Amino acid sequence: MFCEGxxxxxxxxxxxxxxxxxxxxxxxxxxxxxxxxxxxLSWGIDLEKNxxxxxxxxxxxxxxxxxxxxPFLDELLTTFDHLCKDTTIILWVMKFRLDKENxxxxxxxxxxxxEEISNFPSLNIKLYKAMKKKR
Numbered sequence: 001m002f003c004e005g006x007x008x009x010x011x012x013x014x015x016x017x018x019x020x021x022x023x024x025x026x027x028x029x030x031x032x033x034x035x036x037x038x039x040x041l042s043w044g045i046d047l048e049k050n051x052x053x054x055x056x057x058x059x060x061x062x063x064x065x066x067x068x069x070x071p072f073l074d075e076l077l078t079t080f081d082h083l084c085k086d087t088t089i090i091l092w093v094m095k096f097r098l099d100k101e102n103x104x105x106x107x108x109x110x111x112x113x114x115e116e117i118s119n120f121p122s123l124n125i126k127l128y129k130a131m132k133k134k135r
Contacts (some may be wrong), residue, residue, distance in 0.1 A: 007034050011041035044075030047082040057085055063092040073104045081111055081132075090130040095123065 012020045021038045028036055040050065061083060066076060080090065090112070094105075108114065111133060118127040 006032075008032075008036040010036050010038050012038075013042060014040045041079070042075075043072050043079045047079060051083060053082070056083070058083055058088050061088060061090045061092075063090060065093065065095055067094050067104050073107075077104070077107060077111065080108070084112075084132050086132055086134070088131065090128070091117075092128045092130060093125065094128065095125045097124070 010020055010024050017038055017040060024036050024038055061080070063080075067073065084090065105114075108130070112130040113133055114128050114130040116126055117129050120126070
């Protein structure tokens with residue numbers, strides 16, 4: 001994890017926070033101006049309570065391997081929408097495994113402008129850059 005002078009929040013499900021805290025501490029010890037914060041994030045749940053729109057402004061959201069075969073893709077889309085301001089940039093790495101993921105990308109593009117930055121066809125992995133569409 002690289003954070004130098006940035007303020008970083010790493011998120012995961014409640015039952016994984018201990019492991020995430022350990023990994024963040026171990027990987028950033030004496031390397032960051034601001035120690036990264038570890039916070040709970042369950043997609044679509046208590047977003048305004050845990051990440052109030054009025055006080056949170058994220059320049060970047062880094063998302064890796066968050067889209068896969070599970071029933072929470074609507075909640076993921078709601079979470080992206082909640083966390084992003086008009087200027088927030090999402091950098092999102094995705095491994096395509098199933099057709100469901102292609103449908104998610106189509107729904108994602110209804111709310112976000114999306115650009116493919118890199119493609120690794122032999123691995124079925126793509127890197128995207130996205131920003132909220134002007135509404």
